[in-house]
Amino acid sequence: xxxxxxxxxxxxxxxxxxxxxxxxxxxxxxxxxxxxxxxxxxxxxxxxxxxxxxxxxxxxxxxxxxxxxxxxxxxxxxxxxxxxxxxxxxxxxxxxxxxxxxxxxxxxxxxxxxxxxxxxxxxxxxxxxxxxxxxxxxxxxxxxxxxxxxxxxxxxxxxxxxxxxxxxxxxxxxxxxxxxxxxxxxxxxxxxxxxxxxxxxxxxxxxxxxxxxxxxxxxxxxxxxxxxxxxxxxxxxxxxxxxxxxxxxxxxxxxxxxxxxxxxxxxxxxxxxxxxxxxxxxxxxxxxxxxxxxxxxxxxxxxxxxxxxxxxxxxxxxxxxxxxxxxxxxxxxxxxxxxxxxxxxxxxxxxxxxxxxxxxxxxxxxxxxxxxxxxxxxxxxxxxxxxxxxxxxxxxxxxxxxxxxxxxxxxxxxxxxxxxxxxxxxxxxxxxxxxxxxxxxxxxxxxxxxxxxxxxxxxxxxxxxxxxxxxxxxxxxxxxxxxxxxxxxxxxxxxxxxxxxxxxxxxxxxxxxxxxxxxxxxxxxxxxxxxxxxxxxxxxxxxxxxxxxxxxxxxxxxxxxxxxxxxxxxxxxxxxxxxxxxxxxxxxxxxxxxxxxxxxxxxxxxxxxxxxxxxxxx
Numbered sequence: 001x002x003x004x005x006x007x008x009x010x011x012x013x014x015x016x017x018x019x020x021x022x023x024x025x026x027x028x029x030x031x032x033x034x035x036x037x038x039x040x041x042x043x044x045x046x047x048x049x050x051x052x053x054x055x056x057x058x059x060x061x062x063x064x065x066x067x068x069x070x071x072x073x074x075x076x077x078x079x080x081x082x083x084x085x086x087x088x089x090x091x092x093x094x095x096x097x098x099x100x101x102x103x104x105x106x107x108x109x110x111x112x113x114x115x116x117x118x119x120x121x122x123x124x125x126x127x128x129x130x131x132x133x134x135x136x137x138x139x140x141x142x143x144x145x146x147x148x149x150x151x152x153x154x155x156x157x158x159x160x161x162x163x164x165x166x167x168x169x170x171x172x173x174x175x176x177x178x179x180x181x182x183x184x185x186x187x188x189x190x191x192x193x194x195x196x197x198x199x200x201x202x203x204x205x206x207x208x209x210x211x212x213x214x215x216x217x218x219x220x221x222x223x224x225x226x227x228x229x230x231x232x233x234x235x236x237x238x239x240x241x242x243x244x245x246x247x248x249x250x251x252x253x254x255x256x257x258x259x260x261x262x263x264x265x266x267x268x269x270x271x272x273x274x275x276x277x278x279x280x281x282x283x284x285x286x287x288x289x290x291x292x293x294x295x296x297x298x299x300x301x302x303x304x305x306x307x308x309x310x311x312x313x314x315x316x317x318x319x320x321x322x323x324x325x326x327x328x329x330x331x332x333x334x335x336x337x338x339x340x341x342x343x344x345x346x347x348x349x350x351x352x353x354x355x356x357x358x359x360x361x362x363x364x365x366x367x368x369x370x371x372x373x374x375x376x377x378x379x380x381x382x383x384x385x386x387x388x389x390x391x392x393x394x395x396x397x398x399x400x401x402x403x404x405x406x407x408x409x410x411x412x413x414x415x416x417x418x419x420x421x422x423x424x425x426x427x428x429x430x431x432x433x434x435x436x437x438x439x440x441x442x443x444x445x446x447x448x449x450x451x452x453x454x455x456x457x458x459x460x461x462x463x464x465x466x467x468x469x470x471x472x473x474x475x476x477x478x479x480x481x482x483x484x485x486x487x488x489x490x491x492x493x494x495x496x497x498x499x500x501x502x503x504x505x506x507x508x509x510x511x512x513x514x515x516x517x518x519x520x521x522x523x524x525x526x527x528x529x530x531x532x533x534x535x536x537x538x539x540x541x542x543x544x545x546x547x548x549x550x551x552x553x554x555x556x557x558x559x560x561x562x563x564x565x566x567x568x569x570x571x572x573x574x575x576x577x578x579x580x581x582x583x584x585x586x587x588x589x590x591x592x593x594x595x596x597x598x599x600x601x602x603x604x605x606x607x608x609x610x611x612x613x614x615x616x617x618x
Contacts, residue, residue, distance in 0.1 A: 031063035034063035035069065038056060038069045041056040052076060056076050060073050060089070066096070074086045074106065077089060083114055086106075087111055091107065101132035105137060105138045107121075122145040122146065122149050124145075125141045126142065129142050136162060139162045140162060140175050143158045152186055156176075159172070160176060160208060160209075162176070191219045197223075218249075244373065252334065254290075258289050261297075264276075274297050350566065355567065358575070361404055363439050364403070364446065366446040366447070367423055370391025370414075371466070372387035377468050381471060398448075402446060417478070430487035434491060440492035444497075446497045452502055453500070461480055462527055493533065494533070495533045500527060502539065526542050528606070530607050537604065537605070539557035539590075539602070540602045544601055556597070557604060564585045566617075579606065
């Protein structure tokens with residue numbers, strides 16, 4: 001359940017040192033003794049939960065009317081895993097007159113887990129918040145209680161308040177995403193059921209979330225309110241200017257509208273189709289797609305043609321979203337386009353049936369970075385088309401094939417220079433997030449970066465380009481490979497695998513990165529170097545371009561790296577993929593396919609012990 005672990009840690013940090021309450025003076029000798037036993041129980045519980053719980057039960061038996069003992073016993077039961085018993089004792093504490101926010105908060109949380117009484121859980125959550133208006137944990141529980149009671153608008157508004165008040169709280173962001181997904185799913189389900197007015201009215205109530213704004217546009221379109229959908233999409237694009245999804249929503253809806261008119265024309269409704277397009281042109285006179293549609297159909301009528309050639313739908317890159325229940329509902333509204341371009345939405349071979357590795361690696365730590373969205377920063381650097389997909393599927397392989405735990409993966413999209421420093425440390429200081437995650441001598445480390453790289457104009461090295469970087473001033477705002485390798489060499493991992501899918505020549509498959517100097521004049525050091533206890537894979541040599549593999553919707557190197565991990569690199573068929581086998585496989589497949597795609601050379605580089613085992617398949 002989302003947030004349970006974080007919630008428990010919050011409760012522990014608040015309650016464990018003295019549990020829920022400090023000592024009080026009991027009203028009689030028996031209760032006074034019970035209180036002392038409870039204090040001893042709190043101390044024992046830290047080192048031996050079972051013995052500590054026995055002590056609490058002893059204290060409660062001696063003085064069952066003591067609200068504090070009942071509350072502490074409830075918390076102990078919860079931490080021990082006896083959720084039903086925890087609910088019973090926490091209710092006793094409240095009935096005995098307890099007025100502590102921590103008790104009401106935990107009781108609400110427990111009741112939501114047991115599902116005993118959602119309405120009462122909401123009442124207790126509200127009480128906790130009224131007693132402590134400065135607790136992120138209390139307001140997180142309140143959001144969850146609103147969701148359980150299907151008070152979705154209240155849940156979402158409260159989740160936004162928590163996220164805005166505690167912007168660094170990861171749990172607040174997760175709960176906001178959960179509330180958003182539930183809200184969208186509710187009203188998109190109504191749309192799917194044909195309850196368009198209810199769906200539109202519900203989605204229109206929320207004006208602060210770009211995902212809901214996008215869902216609202218598609219709900220209008222599904223209701224046949226095309227002009228309203230286009231108008232809403234245009235307004236939302238301006239309001240949420242940094243949201244990738246809304247940047248294409250207007251064009252996607254307009255494209256669907258144009259395609260529908262083409263189909264009407266082919267079905268015989270020529271006059272209706274032409275005039276519908278002409279009416280739209282009056283509203284959007286500068287839209288090239290409408291102009292082309294009108295011209296094509298009008299010329300066909302003049303020529304008395306029975307059929308016309310229908311252009312393919314626009315190929316607009318989909319935007320990755322969290323895989324909540326609202327995603328599939330929204331995709332249903334958007335619909336799959338007919339014609340050849342529908343294949344763009346199909347998964348390729350490396351995206352499906354990802355194999356399972358033979359073992360688990362619970363202490364292993366991974367960093368997976370996909371830098372795609374460069375163009376929005378206006379530094380003349382093109383986007384890396386498939387970086388988001390590359391990173392997403394690499395994560396799946398790291399979990400399923402390499403056996404890493406999802407909680408041990410630092411997974412980031414579109415990282416800035418500051419984010420790279422936070423993860424890997426700065427020059428001269430290796431202690432970033434990765435360093436802190438590693439268990440010395442126990443953790444294996446896997447690092448994957450896909451995005452742009454750039455050469456040092458002075459020929460002294462190479463840099464990873466953060467999404468807010470400028471290749472013209474890369475020494476000031478890039479992240480030096482030398483710094484990366486220097487810092488990684490100090491991370492006390494058992495062994496390390498580093499995979500870099502980027503080129504450092506000053507060129508890219510999307511165009512030139514360095515505008516004011518010819519790439520031929522640039523000199524770059526090798527993107528790999530030898531590190532103790534490490535293997536380094538780089539997608540291309542220092543003067544080469546890393547290709548995109550458009551047919552497979554991945555970068556070329558990453559596609560074949562994933563394909564190698566699923567077993568294609570296992571040349572001796574022993575279900576063990578070594579570094580040497582992967583190197584041979586990548587050299588052959590990447591080099592050959594690059595020649596076919598562009599006629600240019602791309603040679604992957606590998607540094608390290610070739611006998612190392614990368615993966616072992618079942």
